[in-house]
Amino acid sequence: MQRISLAHGEGGEVANELIQKVFIKSFGHSKHTQFDSAILSLREQTIAVTTDSFVVNPLFFPGGNIGKLAIAGTVNDLAVSGAIPYVLTAGFIIEEGFPIKSLKDIVKTMAEEAERAGVTIVAGDTKVVEKGSADGLFINTTGIGIVQEKRLQPELIQEGDSVLISGTIGDHGVAILSARQELGLLTNVQSDCASLTGIIHELLEEVKGVRIMRDPTRGGLATTLVELCEDFRFSIELDEDLIPVRKDVQGACDILGYDPLYLANEGKVVIIVDSNEEQKALALLQSYEIGKNAKVIGKVASCEDESGKLLLKTIVGTTKRLNRLAGPLLPRIC
Structure with missing residues (x-):
């Protein structure tokens, strides 16, 4: 058969x-x-x-x-x-x-x-x-x-802690769009789909100030960080100019009206780490092929915000609040 x-x-x-x-x-x-x-x-x-x-x-x-x-x-x-x-x-x-x-x-x-x-x-x-x-x-x-032991310490999150992402965002979402032929020949972006066990295990072994981690899948980076802010009651300010986005991913988003902050990723990790360990964590991520585009993208702005806010400092210098993804963006993404 x-x-x-x-x-x-x-x-x-x-x-x-x-x-x-x-x-x-x-x-x-x-x-x-x-x-x-x-x-x-x-x-x-x-x-x-x-x-x-x-x-x-x-x-x-x-x-x-x-x-x-x-x-x-x-x-x-x-x-x-x-x-x-x-x-x-x-x-x-x-x-x-x-x-x-x-x-x-x-x-x-x-x-x-x-x-x-x-x-x-x-x-x-x-x-x-x-x-x-x-x-x-x-x-x-x-x-x-x-x-094996308590490695994550969200209770120690404090103002000034660094927010890192292990690579470019939105790759998986655009790859799915491409496979659905909604982009025609506009892009050859590959999905970032990958297992992160090795890189995360070494990060937890070598960097003692890791507060918390998440994989920004459905809803993208923005929704993931909004959930963290609300669940643990702190605020984050991201710097739009520091967030890594491939040019072809950004181009596809510009044409179709999507925001890469809300597109799914399937091989990225977002990390909040003690600012004193920021460079050690960044160097470790960048030593892996899947982490070569890792960046520090923001800071914990306040730990006294009961509602929890995700703020974005835009490339023109203004600051706006980001919310969860509202309504369907890309169904059947994973």
């Missing part, structure tokens, strides 16, 4: 063949997969758990596909929480008629990204739905990470 049929979801011989030839071929078969649950020995560990679902459209885009996105998105959520990603589960909802070759390509990419991130996929599930009931393929992942 070259395409998924309803029989692939019935649990019989055809389903077993799919599991053996697609999933186990890429993910491997270990003692974890011999039962209806993965049996893990964590001893007396503090763990972090995250779950996410991926419905990106299209499934393949410049710089990645839904499989790479599913692994990177999940391990990044664990890493920015101060955890070392350990194991993942993966659930697949597949539409009848979906090409098996495409599924193999996606699963192979997942296995490769999991290896890069240092995680194992220990459990999974496959469901097949009738044609028209889904849009090709949806993936759900759950990740577990080990928190």
